[in-house]
Amino acid sequence: MHNTDVYNLLWLWCRLLEFLPLNRRSEEALAASFGARGLAELLRLHRAQASQEARRDLTAALQDDLADDKPVRDLIQDLRDMAHKHAIPDHEVIAIIWQCVMSRSEWNKKEELLAEQAAKHLRQYTPLLEAFAQSAKAELALLTKVQEYCYENMNFMRAFSKLVVMLYKTNVLSEEVILKWYREPNSTKGKMMFLDQMKKFVEWLQSAEEESESGEDDD
Template sequence: MSQKTEKPTLSGQRIKTRKRDEREKYDPSGFRDLILQGLNEAGSSLDAVYKFLDTAGSKLDYRRYGEVLFDILLAGGHLAPGGTIVTDFDTNKLLRTEVCVFSADDDLDSLKGYAQLITKLVRRYKYLEKTLEDEFKKVLVFLKAFSPEERTKLAKVTCILVGSGLVPSVVLISCLQDHLIKDGIALQFLLDFFKTWLLEKDAPTLWTALRKAGLETRLMEFLPTTRQTPEIFHETFENHGLSSLLDYLKAHQDTSVKKDLQQQVVPLLKNDAPMKEILSLLKDYQNKHSLLEHDLAVLVWKTLMAAVEWNKKEELVAEQAFKHLKKYSALLAAFTQSGKSELALLIKIQEFCYDNMNFMKVFRKIVFLLYKSKFEDFYC
């Protein structure tokens, strides 16, 4: 009977894992406890609070637990998904601190103190910049879980930090959640943000911040779906003392709309598109964007004159202009139904001819042509 072959075995010394190679267990509750204890000992003095946080940064892992740290500084405790404070089995544990934005006095100076605290901490530990941005993107989604007073304070601090450049304005997009829009929470947060901004800065700087976030054309989306109309939008801003911002936004939005309209009309003119097609496009834009007739009359004139490569010879350009305008005079007539529109167009034609002296000889002909075209349209 043959003996069974013994299987080979591995032998040798067992290598113990070095302590520095062992991955530390993720323990946000432990980190929270240490921060809350330190804040409690520091008291209400923000200078003492910063001194504690600055010193603790060399001992505690801010890089790993930065989200928990900012949860505490904003809301007073570690936030669970949804925005509530994380609880613990040990009911005797301290789970929340009063040294936070939500517990601060609702005046701008007090909230500026907390914004300054966060700013100093992030400048001390630069790696926290991205964590802070992610924190605001997160807490703005949780707005519904906070009280109206807490949301107002958060809006003011967000505004201060965005205004200082520490937090990018793109975080405001996080408010565009269906549940926040439906309940009017997103709109109120935005209004509180705007009102705070205009107390410290002006409309042009706010417009710049909105453009960086791509929000300059999306403000209507903050209103509940059933209320997303230009009339309600304007009324809401006016009722909250934001008329100056409304005027500034409208001027820039009109400029953007007009530029887009010109870019669509010019190719139609160059390709000899039917008059009805061009007129239909202009009317649609007028209704959709609430463009005023006198503004549109001037815009049509500028578009017509920009669509042609004018002859450089003085004796030829006048006749060229007259023929071109005769062809499209009906477009101008369609948007000069009021005396205000007629006057605005006449002034613009006069300015154009003055700036381009080659057209001076045809100025009277142009005016006569437009009046004739309008009356023919009226009697037809």
């Protein structure tokens, strides 16, 4: 579908709303009414546009709150409220958090100093990240974002493993998700470059995992 067609349909949507009683302009009523009239595609486009706008609004609100140095506990509550209102899942919220947090710093151009600077910068936001990393899907979304960021910003290439280890030590990323990321293929750019960086840490995780399983067997 061409952009012109999309805009025309959305314009039609807005016009059609005017013909519905005020008490029937809820999403549920609109879905039923428009579905019955063969306008399911229009409803889908409306929801997609509303979803994009909600994500832009959440991003802008978080950027403003970060600029105002709002306490993390308030950031968490505000994000939860907005995410709940617009049905934005945690794995998408955490990707937005990463994007906003990483855009807030001027990075050192020396690679040997950058990894420590980035870890220190991120550490202050780990409670915020942890609040939305409550599922394997959300954790994996964050880990994938870290991977993308380090690949796309060349100075961060050597910082990847340090950032992942820091997120593990601060309980943002779990052992299970890191091992899943390491063992299973994904199409995100840069993974092959970071596998070697992560090898020693993953071997340590695997060793700890095996010791834990052995202990359970002994019991």
